[in-house]
Amino acid sequence: AQSVTQLGSHVSVSEGALVLLRCNYSSSVPPYLFWYVQYPNQGLQLLLKYTTGATLVKGINGFEAEFKKSETSFHLTKPSAHMSDAAEYFCAVKPPGGYQKVTFGTGTKLQVIP
Amino acid sequence: EAGVAQSPRYKIIEKRQSVAFWCNPISGHATLYWYQQILGQGPKLLIQFQNNGVVDDSQLPKDRFSAERLKGVDSTLKIQPAKLEDSAVYLCASSPGSRERWGNQPQHFGDGTRLSIL
Numbered sequence: 001a002q003s004v005t006q007l008g009s010h011v012s013v014s015e016g017a018l019v020l021l022r023c024n025y026s027s028s029v030p031p032y033l034f035w036y037v038q039y040p041n042q043g044l045q046l047l048l049k050y051t052t053g054a055t056l057v058k059g060i061n062g063f064e065a066e067f068k069k070s071e072t073s074f075h076l077t078k079p080s081a082h083m084s085d086a087a088e089y090f091c092a093v094k095p096p097g098g099y100q101k102v103t104f105g106t107g108t109k110l111q112v113i114p
Numbered sequence: 115e116a117g118v119a120q121s122p123r124y125k126i127i128e129k130r131q132s133v134a135f136w137c138n139p140i141s142g143h144a145t146l147y148w149y150q151q152i153l154g155q156g157p158k159l160l161i162q163f164q165n166n167g168v169v170d171d172s173q174l175p176k177d178r179f180s181a182e183r184l185k186g187v188d189s190t191l192k193i194q195p196a197k198l199e200d201s202a203v204y205l206c207a208s209s210p211g212s213r214e215r216w217g218n219q220p221q222h223f224g225d226g227t228r229l230s231i232l
Binding site (some may be wrong): 004009014034036041042043044046049092094101102104105106107 | 118154155156158159162172193205207220221222223224225226228
């Protein structure tokens, strides 16, 4: 079985400050990992994904995440928050291969304070 | 490329009534997913189709929910009869999903249908 834990349902940062959204996963095999963003009244949009290879993954809008197998973590960061980053962020895990299901975390709502 | 289309965007019904949602995935995408997203929670997979066959419907409440994907393209999700706890956003997603390149492909989501049960 697989699971995802996102620490902090709400995170507030000042504009220009570092954004750090935490994600820890549990999986019996090395998984694929994803971060999605959801703006109000919209569907989820892929920010970045880790499948294999380089553990530091760069995504859209200046976000990046690092896969740390020893810590079973895949935290999302951005050096400088922008007002447009205010949204809800979901971490997701998926076993590789076959018809495997994606499991989403409960989400972290990011507030950016001007 | 056109995205995943869903309709309606909003639906309000009374409990015990029936409702249907429609999804048109991205052209050529073999895999289609229906998710339920309850307020304050992450999306929960209801059913996953590969072409017009069901891959996973383990979390679909089959006594009231049904879904079909005729001809492996469009899909409909139906609830009959609706309960108060079905109030949620229903998201449709699709991915290319070929067997040879399975697993590392992200899903593309529609904007969802927000269902309110009175």
